Amino acid sequence: SRFSNYFLMxxxxxIDYAKERLDFFAPGSELECDEIGxxxxxxxxxxxxxxxxxxxxxxxxxxxxxISDEFKLSTNRNRIESEVxxxxxxxxxxxxxxxxxYDDVMSCCVMEDLSNYKILRAVLSEDxxxxxxxxxxxxxxxxxxxxxxxxxxxxxxxKKDAAVNFINPELCxxxxxxxxxxxxxxxxxxxxxxxSNQEWVAAEIYGDDQLRLEAAKLKFQFMTNAQALLHGDLHxxxxxxxxxxxxxxxxxxxxxxxxxxxxxxxxxxxMFAWANGNAVIKDEKKRxxxxxxxxxxxxxxxxxxxxxxxxxxxxSVQDVMAKEKGFKEYYLQNIITDTAAVTGLExxxxxVGLAGVKDITSxxxxxxxxxxxxxxxxxxxxxxxxxxxFVKGQDFLDTLLQVQ
Ligand code: ADP
Ligand code: MG
Ligand code: MG
Ligand code: MG
Numbered sequence: 001s002r003f004s005n006y007f008l009m010x011x012x013x014x015i016d017y018a019k020e021r022l023d024f025f026a027p028g029s030e031l032e033c034d035e036i037g038x039x040x041x042x043x044x045x046x047x048x049x050x051x052x053x054x055x056x057x058x059x060x061x062x063x064x065x066x067i068s069d070e071f072k073l074s075t076n077r078n079r080i081e082s083e084v085x086x087x088x089x090x091x092x093x094x095x096x097x098x099x100x101x102y103d104d105v106m107s108c109c110v111m112e113d114l115s116n117y118k119i120l121r122a123v124l125s126e127d128x129x130x131x132x133x134x135x136x137x138x139x140x141x142x143x144x145x146x147x148x149x150x151x152x153x154x155x156x157x158x159k160k161d162a163a164v165n166f167i168n169p170e171l172c173x174x175x176x177x178x179x180x181x182x183x184x185x186x187x188x189x190x191x192x193x194x195x196s197n198q199e200w201v202a203a204e205i206y207g208d209d210q211l212r213l214e215a216a217k218l219k220f221q222f223m224t225n226a227q228a229l230l231h232g233d234l235h236x237x238x239x240x241x242x243x244x245x246x247x248x249x250x251x252x253x254x255x256x257x258x259x260x261x262x263x264x265x266x267x268x269x270x271m272f273a274w275a276n277g278n279a280v281i282k283d284e285k286k287r288x289x290x291x292x293x294x295x296x297x298x299x300x301x302x303x304x305x306x307x308x309x310x311x312x313x314x315x316s317v318q319d320v321m322a323k324e325k326g327f328k329e330y331y332l333q334n335i336i337t338d339t340a341a342v343t344g345l346e347x348x349x350x351x352v353g354l355a356g357v358k359d360i361t362s363x364x365x366x367x368x369x370x371x372x373x374x375x376x377x378x379x380x381x382x383x384x385x386x387x388x389x390f391v392k393g394q395d396f397l398d399t400l401l402q403v404q
Contacts, residue, residue, distance in 0.1 A: 262336025
């Protein structure tokens with residue numbers, strides 16, 4: 001078979017692949033295929049039968065990044081993504097797409113087509129729509145996938161095997177560089193700072209020695225705290241939504257790391273949507289409703305995560321020492337501290353670093369974008385430096401609101 005050796009597929013190859021390798025389509029189907037990827041790393045093909053309308057998604061990993069040959073990456077990330085989606089569907093049922101099959105040779109994953117959903121970042125920054133169930137769903141996803149893969153719940157030997165199975169050095173290196181290193185240094189040549197903020201960033205980010213020291217501490221904590229199986233890339237571009245449903249996609253950065261990395265990513269990306277709404281929505285009533293929903297959602301993500309984490313803990317924790325009085329509160333407070341730090345790191349890396357977000361880059365007014373970036377970066381410094389003082393959702397929102 002032409003699919004016994006790896007190659008990067010084109011649309012026509014994917015149709016042949018679907019005919020030869022999938023049971024999904026009836027014989028005599030009339031298949032069509034489009035590449036619909038919009039991410040940085042991989043190729044996402046949608047295969048559809050024109051007769052029945054049935055469709056699947058085939059996501060294939062290339063040996064370099066989709067956006068640039070400069071990033072050479074193991075295709076093993078597609079195995080990690082496929083296995084993690086299957087596991088997450090067990091731990092947090094219905095909150096990720098169903099995986100139909102994974103092909104280790106072609107490094108591709110065949111999964112449920114979610115084309116009737118929308119990517120959260122797109123509907124937030126383009127339409128400013130409200131998703132009343134998002135906080136509920138994303139906190140169920142995080143409390144379950146994180147706590148149930150950790151040492152406090154799992155058999156300790158099984159957990160160590162899992163940590164080895166999901167070792168992910170190349171994608172971790174991307175995070176170590178793009179989140180934890182380059183945004184704090186002017187010398188790597190890949191930062192992408194808005195012209196009007198270049199002097200400000202030089203003084204307030206590159207020039208802040210205390211901030212850089214805290215970022216250094218956090219970098220080596222990220223690299224060594226094998227606490228739970230993270231999603232690892234839980235921004236609003238990795239979340240599909242409808243009015244009532246939420247599905248998390250794209251866990252190829254998954255590895256055993258600190259739980260607050262996922263929670264902090266969610267919160268920071270809600271803050272990008274908040275800054276976009278404040279800068280862009282002209283109608284006052286629409287703006288205040290949308291902003292009120294985002295502010296409540298920021299609070300709810302922290303507080304619902306806390307309460308669900310606590311409930312899952314009480315149901316699932318086995319280790320006798322973890323049941324020691326006061327230990328749950330200690331453990332959860334450490335996660336909230338990490339969450340605050342990562343909220344700050346993600347805010348900085350998306351504004352200063354290589355990978356920007358549309359919420360900010362789509363703000364047309366030079367003055368409004370400059371201001372939005374400074375507000376978020378100023379809050380980010382507080383999230384990092386004062387991370388030990390954060391407890392509740394309101395603390396996170398207050399830090400954002402206090403900047404103005
Ligand atoms: P990358 O790893 O390259 O970022 P993603 O998994 O984020 O790839 O997918 C890129 C895009 O492909 C998504 O933004 C979405 O538009 C589309 N896509 C990915 N998975 C699905 C799916 N299961 N159903 C429908 N569209 C999908
Ligand atoms: Mg993606
Ligand atoms: Mg990805
Ligand atoms: Mg930028």
